[in-house]
Amino acid sequence: MTVDLWARQQDGRWHWKITDADGEILEESRPNGYQTRDQAVKEGRKRFPLWRDNTDWALIESA
Numbered sequence: 618m619t620v621d622l623w624a625r626q627q628d629g630r631w632h633w634k635i636t637d638a639d640g641e642i643l644e645e646s647r648p649n650g651y652q653t654r655d656q657a658v659k660e661g662r663k664r665f666p667l668w669r670d671n672t673d674w675a676l677i678e679s680a
Contacts, residue, residue, distance in 0.1 A: 621635065622634075622680075633677075634674070
């Protein structure tokens with residue numbers, strides 16, 4: 618399985634995500650202290666659209 622590590626800086630903080638070959642997010646950093654997507658949804662927080670926006674993401678490594 619090929620995975621990619623991506624990083625971006627937003628609002629003065631670094632965020633990262635790991636995706637598979639199809640672009641599906643396997644793991645990602647969480648803005649505002651949310652540890653999981655489920656926790657954010659449970660607490661009524663809408664998903665952050667920038668989590669899936671590849672515009673500003675830089676590919677760091679592919680393995």
